[in-house]
Amino acid sequence: MTASLAPAPLALSMGEPGGVGPEIARAAWRVLRDEGPVFFLTADPALFAAGDIAQIENPGDVAATFASALPVMALNSKVAAKPGDASPENAPAVIESIERAVALSLSGEASGVVTNPIQKSSLMAAGFKFPGHTEFLADLTAAAPMPAGRTRGPVMMLAGPQLKTVPVTIHQSVVSAANFLTAELIEKAAHVTAEALHHDFGIEKPRLAVSGLNPHAGEGGALGKEDDAIIAPAVEALKAAGIDARGPLPADTMFHAEARETYDAALCMLHDQALIPAKTLAFHEAVNVTLGLPIVRTSPDHGTALDIAGKGKARADSLIAAIRLAAAMVERRTASRAR
Incomplete structure (x- = not known):
C-alpha cells in the first residue's frame, strides 16, 4: 500500500443484492487491492461464495485484510437474493x-x-419514502454540521474525465421540474457546486455554465418565459456574489468539445439535460457525486443492471472511478480544512 491512502477506509454500501453491486464490488477490490484506495463493504457476507472475502468487526480491521x-x-439484516431479482424483502438490508456506511463516515x-x-x-x-440515494443521504446527514464555508x-x-454536470432539478417529471424551478434553487445549486469544485476538486476559480430551460434558452421569450424571468436573474445574482457564471445558454450547444473548454461544470435545469451528455x-467512467x-x-x-446480474458481464469501471474519486475528494477536503 502507498502512503497516500486516506487515513480511514471508504465505506461501500451493498446496493441491490440481486443486481450487479456485489460482483462489481469484488471486481473493484481485485483491481485496487495492491495500491488502494482501501475500502470495505457493508453487506450480508452470505452474498459471496467462499474465497477472497474477510468478515470484519470494525473499520479498524480493514488495513490488515x-x-x-x-x-x-456484516449487517444485522439478512439477504435472500437471486441474481436478476430485486425483491422488496431485501429492502431492510439495503x-x-x-x-x-453513512454513520461510520459521520x-x-x-x-x-x-x-x-x-x-x-x-x-x-x-415503504421507502425517498426518491433516490441523494435525498436519503441528505436526510441521514441533516443533523451533522457542514464544514466551515460550505x-x-x-x-x-455527474463527474467524468471530460465533463461535470449538475442537474438543478433531479427526480421529478419534466412538467413538475419546470414548475418547481426558482432563481433561489439555481443560486443554491451554483453556490454548492462552486464550493465543491474549489474544496473537493482543487479548482481555484471555478467557472459555471448555466443552461436554459427551453429550446434556444427561450428565444427571447418566444419559446418560454422561464429563461428570462428565472434563470437570467439567478445568473446575475451569482455574478454579484463573485461566482464566475454565465447563461442561460442553449443546452444543445453547451457540450461540444470547444464549449466544454470554457467552463468547469455545467448547471442544467433538468435531469436529462445533465445526465445525457455526461x-x-x-x-463507463462517469461518477455520481452528492x-x-x-x-x-x-x-x-x-x-442495478438486473438483466446481466450474475452472468459475469458487469463492468466495474464506474465503481472503480467512484472509489478513486471519493478518496481524492477526501484528500483534497482534508487539505482544504488544514489551510
Whole structure:
C-alpha cells in the first residue's frame, strides 16, 4: 500500500443484492487491492461464495485484510437474493447498508461513502419514502454540521474525465421540474457546486455554465418565459456574489468539445439535460457525486443492471472511478480544512 491512502477506509454500501453491486464490488477490490484506495463493504457476507472475502468487526480491521481479501462488515439484516431479482424483502438490508456506511463516515471511522446502485422500485414497494440515494443521504446527514464555508445541499453531480454536470432539478417529471424551478434553487445549486469544485476538486476559480430551460434558452421569450424571468436573474445574482457564471445558454450547444473548454461544470435545469451528455461522453467512467453533504459520497453512474446480474458481464469501471474519486475528494477536503 502507498502512503497516500486516506487515513480511514471508504465505506461501500451493498446496493441491490440481486443486481450487479456485489460482483462489481469484488471486481473493484481485485483491481485496487495492491495500491488502494482501501475500502470495505457493508453487506450480508452470505452474498459471496467462499474465497477472497474477510468478515470484519470494525473499520479498524480493514488495513490488515485488504491486500488479501475484500473486507465485509456484516449487517444485522439478512439477504435472500437471486441474481436478476430485486425483491422488496431485501429492502431492510439495503437500507441498513447505506445507514451503516453513512454513520461510520459521520463518526470518522470511514473517510467517505461509496454507494452501489439501488433498485428504487423495490425499496418504494417496501415503504421507502425517498426518491433516490441523494435525498436519503441528505436526510441521514441533516443533523451533522457542514464544514466551515460550505453550503448544505444536496446537489447531484455527474463527474467524468471530460465533463461535470449538475442537474438543478433531479427526480421529478419534466412538467413538475419546470414548475418547481426558482432563481433561489439555481443560486443554491451554483453556490454548492462552486464550493465543491474549489474544496473537493482543487479548482481555484471555478467557472459555471448555466443552461436554459427551453429550446434556444427561450428565444427571447418566444419559446418560454422561464429563461428570462428565472434563470437570467439567478445568473446575475451569482455574478454579484463573485461566482464566475454565465447563461442561460442553449443546452444543445453547451457540450461540444470547444464549449466544454470554457467552463468547469455545467448547471442544467433538468435531469436529462445533465445526465445525457455526461453518460454519452463517459458511460463507463462517469461518477455520481452528492455535493453539499458533511461527508464525501460518490457512486457509479449506472443502475442495478438486473438483466446481466450474475452472468459475469458487469463492468466495474464506474465503481472503480467512484472509489478513486471519493478518496481524492477526501484528500483534497482534508487539505482544504488544514489551510
